[in-house]
Amino acid sequence: VPSPILTEDKVLVSVEVCLKPSSTARVDDVRFAVERMLETRSLSYIDGPVPVPLDDPFLLENVERIRICDTGEWVENHDILLFWQAKPVVHVFQLSEEGPCEELSGEGGLSSFNEWILPAKEFDGMWESLIYESGLKQRLLRYAATALLFTDKGVDPFLVSWNRIILLHGPPGTGKTSLCKALAQKLSIRFSSRYPQCQLVEVNAHSLFSKWFSESGKLVAKLFQKIQEMVEEENNLVFVLIDEVESLAAARKAALSGSEPSDSIRVVNALLTQMDKLKSSPNVIILTTSNITAAIDIAFVDRADIKAYVGPPTLEARYEILRSCLQELIRTGIISNSQDCDRLILPNYVSLKEKLNMPEIQHAESPVHLCKQLLEAAEACEGLSGRSLRKLPFLAHSGLANPYCCNPSNFLCTMVDTAKRERAEL
Ligand code: ADP
Numbered sequence: 001v002p003s004p005i006l007t008e009d010k011v012l013v014s015v016e017v018c019l020k021p022s023s024t025a026r027v028d029d030v031r032f033a034v035e036r037m038l039e040t041r042s043l044s045y046i047d048g049p050v051p052v053p054l055d056d057p058f059l060l061e062n063v064e065r066i067r068i069c070d071t072g073e074w075v076e077n078h079d080i081l082l083f084w085q086a087k088p089v090v091h092v093f094q095l096s097e098e099g100p101c102e103e104l105s106g107e108g109g110l111s112s113f114n115e116w117i118l119p120a121k122e123f124d125g126m127w128e129s130l131i132y133e134s135g136l137k138q139r140l141l142r143y144a145a146t147a148l149l150f151t152d153k154g155v156d157p158f159l160v161s162w163n164r165i166i167l168l169h170g171p172p173g174t175g176k177t178s179l180c181k182a183l184a185q186k187l188s189i190r191f192s193s194r195y196p197q198c199q200l201v202e203v204n205a206h207s208l209f210s211k212w213f214s215e216s217g218k219l220v221a222k223l224f225q226k227i228q229e230m231v232e233e234e235n236n237l238v239f240v241l242i243d244e245v246e247s248l249a250a251a252r253k254a255a256l257s258g259s260e261p262s263d264s265i266r267v268v269n270a271l272l273t274q275m276d277k278l279k280s281s282p283n284v285i286i287l288t289t290s291n292i293t294a295a296i297d298i299a300f301v302d303r304a305d306i307k308a309y310v311g312p313p314t315l316e317a318r319y320e321i322l323r324s325c326l327q328e329l330i331r332t333g334i335i336s337n338s339q340d341c342d343r344l345i346l347p348n349y350v351s352l353k354e355k356l357n358m359p360e361i362q363h364a365e366s367p368v369h370l371c372k373q374l375l376e377a378a379e380a381c382e383g384l385s386g387r388s389l390r391k392l393p394f395l396a397h398s399g400l401a402n403p404y405c406c407n408p409s410n411f412l413c414t415m416v417d418t419a420k421r422e423r424a425e426l
Contacts, residue, residue, distance in 0.1 A: 010087040013045050014069045016189055018124075019094040023062040027092045027192075033059055034066060034090045038083075045071050045081040045088075070138065093189045095121045113223055118188035118198040118239070127182040130175050131320045131386075136308060140166065140183055141190075143306050144285060148191060148237075151282035163279060163305050167245070169290040170310035173385030177243055179310065180287040184239040187285070195237035195283065199230055203240065206247040208267055216267045224274035231281045238284045240275075246292040248272075313386050316349045319378040321386060322415075323348065325393040326374065326408070334397065335406050344408070347371055373412035380419040383426060392418055 017034050019025065037053060050066040052059050068088075071081050096117040116122070130137065147164045166183075168176040181200065188198035203223065208216045230238045248271065251264040278284050288304065313321060323346050329335040330344055344367060347355060352371045381389060396415040400406060 011071075011081060011085060012089050013071055013081065013086045014190065015050075015088045015090045016067045016069055017090060017092045018064045018067075019062055019092060020064045021094070021097060023094065025058075025062040030059070030062055030092045031090045034063075034092070035088065038088050038090075042083045044083055045086045047071050070141075091189050091192060093119050093192055095119050095124055097121045113204075113219075114202040116200045116202075118200055119185050120200075123181050123185040126178055127186050129324065130179055130182060131313065131317045131324075132175075132310070133314050133317055136310070137179070137183075140179070140306065140308065141186060144183065144187055145190070147285070147305075148187070148194075152194060164284060165279070165286045165288065165304040165306075167288045167290065167304040167307045168310050169292065169307065171312060171385065172291045173387030174310045174312060175386045176289040176291075176310050177241070180239075180241050180289060184241070184285070184287065187239075188237065191237060196235055197233070198237045198239075200239045200241060201227060201230075203242045204244065205242055205271075206244045208247075208271070217263065217270055220267060220270045220274065224278070227278065227284075231278065231284055234283060236283060238281075239287060240278065240284060241287045241289075242271075242275075243289050244291060245288045246290045312383065313389065315378055315382070317386075318381050318384075318389060319349045319352075319375055321389045322374055322378055322381070322392070323371075325390065326412075329393060329397075329411075330408070335408050335411050344370075346374065370408050370412060373409065373416070377412060377416045377419050380416050380423065383423060384419070388422060392422065395422070 015034065015038065017030060019027075019030065023030075033056070037056065037059065038050075041053075043050065045068050047068055047070070050068060052063050052066060054060065071086075096119065098117055098120075099122070100114040100116050127137070143166070144164075147162055150160070150162055151164075166180075168179060170176060181202075184198075184200045188195070192198070201223070208220065227238060227240060230236050248268050252268045254264065256265070275286060278286065326335070327346055330346075346367055352368070352375065355368050356372070377392075381392070384392075392415060396411065396418040397403060397406070399418060400411070400414055
């Protein structure tokens with residue numbers, strides 16, 4: 001039956017399907033089965049998991065989980081997207097369990113490079129765990145998607161210019177490195193039909209300037225030779241992550257002023273030249289991070305198309321980070337009380353704000369009451385980085401008088417105290 005609504009009127013919604021490690025099913029078969037399942041169920045689209053239907057033996061055998069993503073872009077105020085308003089785009093993937101491979105290490109066992117096959121098990125869930133305001137994650141995803149599309153369609157770079165370099169800068173601990181890895185993982189899933197193979201190579205710029213300078217030059221040459229080989233295979237999508245790029249500029253400056261061996265300038269130049277060469281390959285995305293928030297004056301950074309500032313988390317982001325921590329401690333039973341705490345769902349920031357406007361009497365263990373305490377903790381954490389926030393529940397727990405009997409309300413009180421102490425130590 002032809003649909004009365006044209007595809008153009010529909011919103012494209014990504015549905016990610018993770019295969020079981022044991023599955024040997026064909027990706028197309030699974031995609032087809034999931035599409036059919038979504039169609040027959042007439043689900044509404046909300047971000048989050050979709051249960052694998054118990055009456056579907058094929059999906060049950062092969063699929064680990066199904067997840068709807070990014071509907072937040074299309075609906076405001078946590079509204080839902082009805083099934084006829086959306087067209088699902090199903091991405092089927094299997095996680096690589098190989099782990100990082102550190103082939104190229106310098107003398108003394110110092111490893112300067114890491115390589116992963118994507119999507120990798122280590123990065124599973126990372127994208128969802130990173131919380132930012134103002135659509136930063138979506139912006140990065142769309143940017144990279146456009147860059148890959150332009151390349152794939154053969155848009156002439158002399159007529160329309162763009163590049164595939166992204167720079168994330170901001171204070172330490174704000175999740176820049178994690179965001180780069182998570183973005184690479186996301187793109188490897190979203191573009192798997194165009195690029196069936198995908199790798200991430202991580203270079204720590206700082207480690208290149210260790211005491212093994214003479215080795216560094218060779219390492220850079222070897223690394224880029226390897227990357228070049230990966231890139232030559234046109235079905236390969238390669239991400240090169242260069243962390244702490246500010247150390248390149250610093251090393252160059254120091255070499256010029258004579259305070260560092262001139263070897264270092266050769267390493268920097270080698271790296272920049274190699275990167276320039278790589279830029280012309282269509283299937284490479286270069287991701288860079290810097291902890292310096294002021295202007296960064298190195299040549300290639302000027303050419304980055306997207307320079308995004310990643311700052312310390314706002315109140316809403318702090319609340320959401322702490323909420324996800326608490327929810328995890330509830331899931332694992334570390335925090336519990338006499339009631340059926342394991343099914344306790346803490347409201348998110350937006351719905352908490354709504355609930356706070358409706359004054360009802362709340363008992364001390366009600367989710368709303370708990371979330372008021374959580375909000376208090378989030379307020380107490382102003383100025384803390386995302387990294388410190390994710391450690392806070394651990395510190396709070398280790399400070400408890402009785403760690404084996406930990407009810408949510410007491411735990412939150414301790415967390416507020418811990419947050420205040422952490423801030424005082426900044
Ligand atoms: P950076 O590269 O900016 O120094 P990292 O990527 O090393 O930061 O971040 C360290 C950890 O801090 C991350 O793995 C993550 O657990 C946590 N983190 C930082 N910022 C956030 C955030 N905005 N939302 C959630 N977690 C965050």
